[in-house]
Amino acid sequence: MYERAEARIELASLRHNCRELKSRLGEGVELCPVLKADAYGHGALHCVTAVAESGADRIAFATASEAVLARSVAPEIPMLVVGALAPAEIEMAISARADVAAWEPGFIATLADQAAAAGLVVGVHVKYDTGMGRLGTTDPDLVLDLARTADAHPNLRLEAIWTHFATADEEDTTFRDLQRDRLAELGERARREFPGVKLHGANSAAMIADPSCHFDMVRPGVAIYGMDPFGNDPADHNLKPVL
Secondary structure (H helix, E strand, C coil): CCCCCCCCCCHHHHHHHHHHHHHCCCCCCEECCECHHHHHHCCHHHHHHHHHCCCCCCEEECCHHHHHHHHCCCCCCCEEECCCCCHHHHHHHHHCCCEEEECCHHHHHHHHHHHHHHCCCEEEEEEECCCCCCCCECCHHHHHHHHHHHHHCCCEEEEEEECCCCCCCCCCCHHHHHHHHHHHHHHHHHHHHCCCCEEEEECHHHHHHCHHHCCCEECCCHHHHCCCCCCCCHHHHCCCCCC
């Protein structure tokens, strides 16, 4: 049967984009490409291997099952599951040796129990909702309480406090700046107790537009695949379309 169209994935372009974005980061800032939803439809397993070879410091996924699949081709690279996990999915995330996002005391307790049962230490990234309104807690004091709980448990490792920018692709930067400042202020408080805790929030738009949003790690999505988050020509940012 004659096919009228086909999608070609250029992994060389993916590697180029990964290296290009990595080159924009300051010393010690991690690059964490987001490869959720089958790498935005580009084919997760091939993309995991490509970014792992091209400068990514860790990889983010939305679900535990994505991390399990990726671990089969990338045995060493750190991984982060950013989505909410049902109790049954926690075991999957632990088996993949992935860090997980948390923002509720009950989840932290369940995670600690399952990590102890597995005899492993799980990295925890406490989600602070600075204005996205999707996942996380808006209460900075609860964020710190959860950080203390994770730091105190022998089978948990407090890895980061993080957020997600809601309007970073908009021309008006007022709300992005507000979210950035909220994370920075809480991060300053957190580091008095946990000097090594990381902060991260930048998506593709925030990463490209404002280095002050980089903190300790960036999580580009569309930019990794060679798309401009502002809807302009990706070549303006030296990015190459992957599909």
